[in-house]
Amino acid sequence: MPVTVLFAAKSERWEEYEAPLRTALAEKGVTADLVTEAAPETVDYIVYAPNSGLDDFRPYTRLKAVLNLWAGVEDVVGNPTLRVPLARMVDDEGLTQGMVEWVTGHVLRHHLGMDRHILGQDGLWRTGAPPLAFDRRVTILGLGALGAACGQALARLGFPVTGWSRSPKQVEGIDCLAGPEGLDAALARADILVLLLPLTPETDTLMDAARLAQLPRGAVLINPGRGALIEDEALIAALDADHLAHATLDVFREEPLPPEHPFWPHPKITVTPHIASETRAPSAARVIAENIRRAEAGAPMLHLVDREKGY
Structure with a gap:
């Protein structure tokens, strides 16, 4: 049965990420419905940007993890409605x-x-x-x-x-x-x-x-x-x-x-206008796909945030 992966970020990011994510998920052997809209109770994973506008995770009753597109998590780590594992974008080459x-x-x-x-x-x-x-x-x-x-x-x-x-x-x-x-x-x-x-x-x-x-x-x-x-x-x-x-x-x-x-x-x-670095879709997609593969296989996920430390 495919997992439902909700892409929650700005619309222009979807155009950039859709193809790399589909490719990376397929390469990792993950059967997934990758969507930008879904009934909350059907969503297994959220690929997330803190500026997406999504700030209430309570309706996502089947949610297994949130996969942040950014290295920084200060805008989401304190969200009291987020009770599932949160992964940072780390090891994106x-x-x-x-x-x-x-x-x-x-x-x-x-x-x-x-x-x-x-x-x-x-x-x-x-x-x-x-x-x-x-x-x-x-x-x-x-x-x-x-x-x-x-x-x-x-x-x-x-x-x-x-x-x-x-x-x-x-x-x-x-x-x-x-x-x-x-x-x-x-x-x-x-x-x-x-x-x-x-x-x-x-x-x-x-x-x-x-x-x-x-x-x-x-x-x-x-x-x-x-x-x-x-x-x-x-x-x-x-x-x-x-x-x-x-x-x-x-x-x-x-x-x-x-x-x-x-x-x-x-x-x-x-x-300089916040250009030192940014998440690149092809490499970030591989990090996200690997974490979903691990979660589905029952293996430890990578780059999980320590809520007490805040990162």
Whole structure:
């Protein structure tokens, strides 16, 4: 008997995902009715985007799991009507590769001082080569799949990489720290700081004025993680005081970032429109299909969210 898989996301996403999902489910041997509308009591799985408008899961009495299309689950994990397993989008090679490319590109941009030459085409001969990678310390806050992959890519380029996570982890090529004392040490050695933490009550506004002050003078902050990890006003103050040299931001508390927001005109802030990475339909479809295959076979599902941790 086929399982019913409801695709609950924006309509334009259906056009992008329909064929890859059908292909991936077939390749995994899952017989499924893949639909965008169904009687709630007939639905076995929901492929879900938090901006879909679906926020009451109580009518879905046969539901076995919700498969999030995004890596972030902060908009759904606290939903009291969701009582079935919730899986994050992890190990999507497209999502990971996109983040690695964006983070590596912007770390290298700041490391090499590329803005100085790209924007300084004014006839002045600006001398002075940048330091080599092994003289520029990079810290990554967040050692999940994305943080670990970015850290290892930078380590392969020769950067000394420190990674921090709430609980202890070991990642080859990265000096891994954990806990409050580990956070202090990780910030103190961050010539370039990359934020790739999930948004939870513990990480909301993690980078406030006190923690920004722990960064070395002249440090650069890069945030492709979650906008609410940073206290906006404190970041602007740290830049205006020349404690931080620059901030490159891809995520924001409000998106799209309003035209009147002070980040836009600030000379030490680069705004990119949440393009660091995104879920790619072909690779994400394979992750979703594998989880449905596992659930139907009675095997443990992958990438399940810990409700207490929030990710």
